[in-house]
Amino acid sequence: MSKYTKRFDGRKLDETRKIKIELDIIPNADGSALFAFGDTIAMAAVYGPKQLHPQHMQNPQKGLLRVKYDMMSFSVTERKRPGPNRRGTEISKVSEWALADVVDLDNYPNTVVDVHIMIPQANASTRVAGINAAVLALARAGVPMKEMCAAVSIGKLDKTLVVDVIKEEEDYEEGEGATDIAMVFSSRTKKVLLLQLDGKITSEELKEALQLGVKTCDKLNEQMKEALKKLNNGGEN
Amino acid sequence: METPELTKKRIADYIKEGKRFDGRKLDEFRDLKIELGISKNAEGSARVRLGKTEVMVGVKMDVMEPYADSPNEGVLSSAAELLPMSSDRFESGPPSFESIEIGRLVDRGIRESKFVDFGKLCIKEGEKVWSIMIDEYSINDAGNLLDAAVIGAIAALMDTKIPKYDEEKEKVEFGEWTTKKLTLAKAIPITMTFYKVGGKIILDPITEEEDASEAKLTLSISDYNGKKYITAAQKGNDVGLTIEETERMFEIAEEQYEILAEKFNKAFEKAVKEKKAE
Numbered sequence: 001m002s003k004y005t006k007r008f009d010g011r012k013l014d015e016t017r018k019i020k021i022e023l024d025i026i027p028n029a030d031g032s033a034l035f036a037f038g039d040t041i042a043m044a045a046v047y048g049p050k051q052l053h054p055q056h057m058q059n060p061q062k063g064l065l066r067v068k069y070d071m072m073s074f075s076v077t078e079r080k081r082p083g084p085n086r087r088g089t090e091i092s093k094v095s096e097w098a099l100a101d102v103v104d105l106d107n108y109p110n111t112v113v114d115v116h117i118m119i120p121q122a123n124a125s126t127r128v129a130g131i132n133a134a135v136l137a138l139a140r141a142g143v144p145m146k147e148m149c150a151a152v153s154i155g156k157l158d159k160t161l162v163v164d165v166i167k168e169e170e171d172y173e174e175g176e177g178a179t180d181i182a183m184v185f186s187s188r189t190k191k192v193l194l195l196q197l198d199g200k201i202t203s204e205e206l207k208e209a210l211q212l213g214v215k216t217c218d219k220l221n222e223q224m225k226e227a228l229k230k231l232n233n234g235g236e237n
Numbered sequence: 238m239e240t241p242e243l244t245k246k247r248i249a250d251y252i253k254e255g256k257r258f259d260g261r262k263l264d265e266f267r268d269l270k271i272e273l274g275i276s277k278n279a280e281g282s283a284r285v286r287l288g289k290t291e292v293m294v295g296v297k298m299d300v301m302e303p304y305a306d307s308p309n310e311g312v313l314s315s316a317a318e319l320l321p322m323s324s325d326r327f328e329s330g331p332p333s334f335e336s337i338e339i340g341r342l343v344d345r346g347i348r349e350s351k352f353v354d355f356g357k358l359c360i361k362e363g364e365k366v367w368s369i370m371i372d373e374y375s376i377n378d379a380g381n382l383l384d385a386a387v388i389g390a391i392a393a394l395m396d397t398k399i400p401k402y403d404e405e406k407e408k409v410e411f412g413e414w415t416t417k418k419l420t421l422a423k424a425i426p427i428t429m430t431f432y433k434v435g436g437k438i439i440l441d442p443i444t445e446e447e448d449a450s451e452a453k454l455t456l457s458i459s460d461y462n463g464k465k466y467i468t469a470a471q472k473g474n475d476v477g478l479t480i481e482e483t484e485r486m487f488e489i490a491e492e493q494y495e496i497l498a499e500k501f502n503k504a505f506e507k508a509v510k511e512k513k514a515e
Contacts, residue, residue, distance in 0.1 A: 191477025203487035
């Protein structure tokens with residue numbers, strides 16, 4: 001019998017926080033979006049495709065995707081010192097890997113698409129909120145994509161699997177404690193584009209967690225598609 | 238030394254047929270050799286050779302204030318450097334992403350598995366605890382530096398002796414050691430990085446196999462009273478894995494745990510004997 005039966009914020013086990021999507025939030029960018037899981041907010045801006053300098057970094061076969069993730073200093077309870085840190089560098093890279101698999105820059109040799117992700121307010125699950133904001137921004141920028149993708153965090157609190165982890169759940173220490181899993185799946189081919197976890201989980205439980213993640217990402221994909229369609233049809237944002 | 242496209246293709250084709258250039262099975266690790274106490278000023282140190290891949294790992298300790306949310310626990314940190322001497326692919330300068338990734342994955346593999354008893358590293362609650370700093374250096378990159386670095390970190394921790402601490406002067410007496418070692422779990426946390434090459438899954442690639450690969454997944458596993466748990470995971474590179482491939486890797490990891498833990502223990506015991514014989 002797992003020790004974690006009721007969630008701290010009363011949500012169902014497979015329920016995400018309230019999703020907020022806002023598109024075209026940064027006029028200078030070629031594409032931009034805000035994506036929030038409850039009070040975890042991510043903003044993303046896309047610039048490109050554009051010429052890549054210096055020239056020696058250019059790829060004559062296809063365009064490059066560059067992703068930078070960072071948190072605003074005041075986004076977290078204990079101030080985060082400005083400037084790149086190792087965690088931010090890692091998140092930037094794994095996000096870049098995930099998004100690079102869905103964009104199609106074969107027809108844009110020697111160019112770069114820059115994706116900037118910033119977190120103005122954090123309550124866990126920031127990297128997955130960031131990737132969702134980024135994929136919306138890429139779509140708004142008209143960057144060719146083979147398919148979309150969606151990201152979500154799955155937690156295991158003692159033996160209970162939950163969707164969309166908040167900070168209080170990240171810090172859970174009863175029983176087997178908290179295992180925090182970040183996942184990104186491609187929307188059509190359902191490939192695993194990102195998988196990171198820390199904690200203590202059996203391979204059986206991890207397989208269950210993956211299935212829960214795929215189901216949730218299907219729902220998120222629908223919501224993101226709806227938001228993009230609304231704007232394309234000239235509707236209100 | 239770039240791996241030519243033709244070589245990458247040959248490797249992928251070979252692996253597709255279940256074969257590797259050096260005759261190993263797809264899930265087989267190269268020969269493992271461990272040496273302990275390879276640097277006398279370190280609290281603990283080890284040299285690991287995995288085939289031709291070589292890393293040197295050292296542990297230094299110091300006393301500091303604990304983190305506010307764990308006032309009676311020691312702290313751990315890990316950093317890796319990919320030395321230019323180990324491969325013409327590495328350049329001097331600020332830490333590359335590859336080195337940051339290795340440092341962080343070594344940290345997570347050890348931290349999440351609760352291999353180190355941090356409670357035993359408290360000197361004065363809320364004021365003074367021991368901090369363990371692990372540094373990994375690549376000496377020769379012939380593939381799979383990450384898994385080798387983790388083996389080195391575990392061996393160095395097992396080799397570590399706690400330095401003398403002058404309670405009155407509140408100073409660590411560097412260069413002088415107690416006979417006390419770190420309190421460590423019996424089960425060895427094992428990290429293995431899976432690579433997808435030629436549509437198949439392999440472990441412990443040589444450099445050319447890494448270059449021919451499309452995606453990778455690092456899994457850290459530990460044993461708790463006979464049950465295997467995954468304590469850290471990280472997928473890398475920009476090609477997706479199918480859910481089936483991912484789940485297969487979880488299964489292989491659980492199967493391989495015993496085999497690799499045995500391999501580590503054998504190499505470690507040999508190293509202890511050789512150190513005593515000196």
